[in-house]
Amino acid sequence: MRTLKFLLRKEFLQIFRDHTMLRLMIIVPVVQLLVLSNAATFEVRQARTYVVDLDNSSASRGLVQRLVASGRFDVSARSSSMALANEALLSRDVSVILNVPADFERDLVRARQAPVQLVFNAEDGAGAAVLQSYAARIISGYAAELGQLRPTFTTLEGATAAPAVVAAPRIDLRTRGWYNPELRYYDYMVPGILVLLVTIVATSIAAMNVVREKEIGTLEQLNVTPVTKSQLIASKLLPFWIIALVDLTIGLGVAKLVFDIPMRGSLLLVFLAAVLYLLAALGIGLWISTVAETQQQAMFISFAINMVYLLMSGLFTPIQSMPTWAQWIAELSPVKHFIVIMRAVLVRGASIEAVQVPLIALAAYGAIVLTMAARQYSKTVG
Template sequence: MTVLGFLLQKEFRQIRRDTTILRIMFALPVIQLIIFPLAMDFDVKSVNISIVDQDHSTYSQKLISKIASSGYFKIVGAETSFKKSLTYIENGEADLVMEIPAGFERNLVREGVQKIGISVDAINGTKAGIGGQYLNSIIADFNANIDVNVKSGIVPQQGIIDITFTNWFNPRAEYKYNIVPAILVLLLTMIGGFVTALNIVKEKEVGTIEQINVTPIKKWEFILGKLIPFWIIGMIVFTLGLTISWLVYGIIPAGSFLTLYAFAAVYLVALLGFGLLISTYSGNQVQAMFVAFFFIMIFILMSGFFTSTDGMPGWGKVISNMTPVAHFVKTDRMIILKGSSFSDVKQEFLYLVAFAGVLNGWAIWNYRKTN
């Protein structure tokens, strides 16, 4: 058996002995993949609203009924003044306040125009923004269906454009289809970044690194021996994640499994190299853990995991492009949801190959081996 073979045998025995870590590496991804998509849902379906109706007309009642029956809003208060209704927001009981002024129906019928006041609690920016958009959409739909008697002498507006749109690759715009492929990337990132970041450091702490250093093993063989076992574990976890996505959420990749696994394989090599690079610089496991956590948080937040990278400033997009996570999140969604072929994502694959080469080459170069 070669030196690399003996090293791999040692690594697999060491992983098998630490049954707690082994269980965590397989159990936590399963739990995360089942819970996260259910909890991380940007589809806001329960927005509390307080309404001030100062008109008490047929039209104002129709508008209130339309809001209540939409399924998105819960009416928590109906006050006679804006000041009283605002206390619902101040006490955290309401997310929005809508004020219908006196003369609402009269102005709509006679003038064809009437303003409505909407106040939004923006402490929770996501809920406020989405809730405000829902309410604007309902009011616009209500306005479009009002049968207003046009005053004599006023020419009806011409050239109205009716817009019809269709969601491709996620027809019902369900957030779980957007987040599940990204969570698959997150699982591989955790294994590749955190676990391997503690690997070489652990050898330093227990004192076995000195014994390894006096052997004739080459630096690249040592790094490869540390990388291969966790690469295999990562690929098993990825397969497990795809299985759970199918069984729990009914998500089956629309693209080629071969392309998907090719990207996962190269991405894992890149992240494992990153973890080993941190391990070569760290003096103990606490240092390695904090450094890995710092970089992985940046990777996740700048990767488009939660929000699109298109809304980032120029410098943010540059940082995003410098992280392997961003490229795999984009590719994973394209292959699983859109069915993109390898030619469609070839450039992203080359990015990951470059990351894998640089990070692993750096880890091999930085590993200090003394004979």
């Protein structure tokens, strides 16, 4: 224990003396959280819309007005020519065409249903899908409002195919998002981004720190002393464990104050999960340091690993939409489990019983990774 005290004192002296690194570890994650949370959004606002209103009735004008009022669509051009509208879409002047056929209002009154058409430029598939779901909600809302309107619309991948009209299914779909009724994007993105940021601190910076000592030769000097492997590993991981927890605390503060993220569950539970999760993340960092000989190698390996974790964490794409093999890999990622816990506890107020499965997964993961990395770490070169 005494030896560890001396080693830890040395680590903290070095960390606090390196102001650049300290800033990188404390301030950069906060800035990134602020920037990324605002930038990494699926929300679309003010999509440029071409309106071809061939009916020009009070019903059709009402529809256009509802779309604009939502803030999602902005009428940037209007004419009665679908050809001109297609041209605008192809030249990317607009991203959506709203086509209201003649007799829209008459059909509504007589047949109690009337088709409208929306054409999207789906080059940006995610963006088109988001717009489509906005439009669906607005149109069905308008239909309900009129009490009789049952409009349909079709989406075209790309703008070249001919527009088509599809008959409406006579189903009244009512959706309600539980726990996050407005589907506030911040509520699920901010906790996820926060997880990624503390992961990078724990994995990359811990790995780089050990490899740096390898490079300058001080690690060899320590290896000649009676310092044991576990003392050395503890002295390397504890400081970054603490710093990552500090980052998480600051990040949660920012999440609450800036993004007004709900914190319905126990913060203690969040920190318990973080403590376990960081063991896994630090274990990966330690493993990287045993493989890498230079800081560049360490940086590249941790970049590669973090990249996979990031994209397979379920943060940006739902895990349910991945192929089965990818879902298995995602299951093996501690990031995924921690994000699940963070969202469940913060947004839903989940209890410890509700998240015990991912919690156990994290603990097991941490124990396994740390053990493997420690076994691989050797004071002697074979």
